[in-house]
Amino acid sequence: MQCKLYSWGGAQEVTGSKHFLETENGTLMIDCGAFQGRRDECDRKNRNWAFNPESVTAAILTHAHYDHCGLLPRFIAEGYKNSVYCTSATMDLAKLVMMDSARIQKHDFEYMHKKNKKFGTSHKPKEPLYTEDEVFNCMGHFSTVAYHKQFAPLQGVNATLYDAGHILGSSMAFLEVKNSSESFRIGFSGDLGRNGLPIIRNPEVLPPLDYLVLESTYGNRLHDPMNFTLDKLANIINRVADRRGKIIIPAFAIERTQELVFFIHLLHDQKRIPKIPVYIDSPMSADATTIFKMHEECYDQKTVQAFIDHHENPFGFSDLIYLTTKEESQALNEQEGPMIIISSSGMCEHGRILHHLAHSVRDPRNALLIVGYMAENTLGRRIVERINPIRIFGEEYYVKCEVTKLNSFSGHADYQEILDYLASMDTSSLRKIFLIHGEKEAQANLKMLLEAKGHKTDIIVPGVDYQL
Numbered sequence: 001m002q003c004k005l006y007s008w009g010g011a012q013e014v015t016g017s018k019h020f021l022e023t024e025n026g027t028l029m030i031d032c033g034a035f036q037g038r039r040d041e042c043d044r045k046n047r048n049w050a051f052n053p054e055s056v057t058a059a060i061l062t063h064a065h066y067d068h069c070g071l072l073p074r075f076i077a078e079g080y081k082n083s084v085y086c087t088s089a090t091m092d093l094a095k096l097v098m099m100d101s102a103r104i105q106k107h108d109f110e111y112m113h114k115k116n117k118k119f120g121t122s123h124k125p126k127e128p129l130y131t132e133d134e135v136f137n138c139m140g141h142f143s144t145v146a147y148h149k150q151f152a153p154l155q156g157v158n159a160t161l162y163d164a165g166h167i168l169g170s171s172m173a174f175l176e177v178k179n180s181s182e183s184f185r186i187g188f189s190g191d192l193g194r195n196g197l198p199i200i201r202n203p204e205v206l207p208p209l210d211y212l213v214l215e216s217t218y219g220n221r222l223h224d225p226m227n228f229t230l231d232k233l234a235n236i237i238n239r240v241a242d243r244r245g246k247i248i249i250p251a252f253a254i255e256r257t258q259e260l261v262f263f264i265h266l267l268h269d270q271k272r273i274p275k276i277p278v279y280i281d282s283p284m285s286a287d288a289t290t291i292f293k294m295h296e297e298c299y300d301q302k303t304v305q306a307f308i309d310h311h312e313n314p315f316g317f318s319d320l321i322y323l324t325t326k327e328e329s330q331a332l333n334e335q336e337g338p339m340i341i342i343s344s345s346g347m348c349e350h351g352r353i354l355h356h357l358a359h360s361v362r363d364p365r366n367a368l369l370i371v372g373y374m375a376e377n378t379l380g381r382r383i384v385e386r387i388n389p390i391r392i393f394g395e396e397y398y399v400k401c402e403v404t405k406l407n408s409f410s411g412h413a414d415y416q417e418i419l420d421y422l423a424s425m426d427t428s429s430l431r432k433i434f435l436i437h438g439e440k441e442a443q444a445n446l447k448m449l450l451e452a453k454g455h456k457t458d459i460i461v462p463g464v465d466y467q468l
């Protein structure tokens with residue numbers, strides 16, 4: 001038989017990544033991400049699958065973001081019996097992400113259940129997609145592989161993971177496929193990172209390929225250069241410190257928080273910012289930072305050097321304080337600035353960041369620093385769009401503090417970086433590029449740019465099924 005490719009999620013959209021390669025010896029799945037966005041629609045897709053987990057022969061996880069690993073516990077609870085291959089850092093971070101999700105789901109379910117009992121509404125709360133026990137069970141299927149070490153997830157397929165330079169432990173999968181009728185090399189980019197991101201290495205160049213399944217999230221956008229970000233970060237810290245205000249930074253617990261800490265440490269070392277306390281107010285961030293400390297094998301040369309220079313780790317310095325208890329978090333409200341508070345959730349939808357916003361947004365001495373993507377219909381988006389007043393815990397607040405955006409913290413390559421990455425590869429044998437993991441406009445733009453390069457590779461934006 002001829003091999004087949006298909007996707008269920010992550011095709012013409014950016015969440016729910018699940019890509020399949022079907023050979024005569026079985027089916028290999030790349031990633032098992034959850035759908036995120038409109039609540040009801042995503043919940044339906046996260047529960048009703050268009051494929052049978054029992055029929056999948058092997059799985060590779062490219063990295064630990066929720067839209068790539070978030071449904072693994074359910075995939076296994078529904079009958080997948082074999083291994084999930086990934087790097088060791090990805091396994092540790094994925095466990096944290098899946099556990100966190102199981103806890104949030106349980107909390108939401110119990111909260112809705114209580115509310116229902118009290119008000120007697122007919123809206124039945126949805127059972128969590130999976131429990132913490134199911135995450136534990138899922139971890140038993142993980143099988144870790146080092147970068148560049150060849151393994152055979154299924155008969156006739158040799159796989160090697162290359163550093164994707166996207167988040168700690170992230171990888172691209174390079175597969176050499178031998179079927180009775182054909183043999184070819186195919187690469188799955190996972191999420192393609194960028195050169196110059198702090199802590200982790202640059203994306204590695206994949207060996208020559210016949211097919212490439214490539215992400216296209218930023219297929220129509222460009223990021224600011226990294227140096228510009230560092231200058232802007234130094235300026236805002238100095239400005240707010242001068243007026244003795246607080247800088248509140250909503251950030252995701254994984255990667256963005258560690259990058260910020262790394263940058264603040266760097267500015268501090270270079271004496272470009274004053275000595276002010278930095279609080280990391282999120283228990284998950286503390287756990288994620290522990291994982292970052294453990295995986296030196298993923299660091300770039302600068303980070304290795306930072307360890308050597310400081311005889312300690314660059315994720316902890318004298319003015320940095322990790323808060324884990326609620327009491328410690330609440331005590332910050334009474335404290336005078338200047339200070340920096342990094343807290344989750346990244347889009348200001350839930351968690352401790354809401355308390356910090358409620359206490360800070362009315363004071364013009366303070367600043368809110370936006371470092372991540374704010375999706376539609378989130379509190380973070382309303383603040384960025386200067387919609388006043390905003391509502392936090394049912395109360396109205398007029399935002400009078402400074403609101404500043406830094407938009408080069410993305411872990412995804414922008415379109416120029418994607419083009420540069422392809423230019424660094426030997427593409428002479430590349431027959432087709434399948435653009436996945438992108439919204440329609442981004443994919444259309446990237447397709448146009450790639451076609452304008454004029455080489456003979458077909459650029460395809462697949463739907464669910466696609467032909468090799």
Ligand SMILES: [Zn+2]
Pocket residue numbers: 063065068166191
């Ligand atoms: Zn990602």
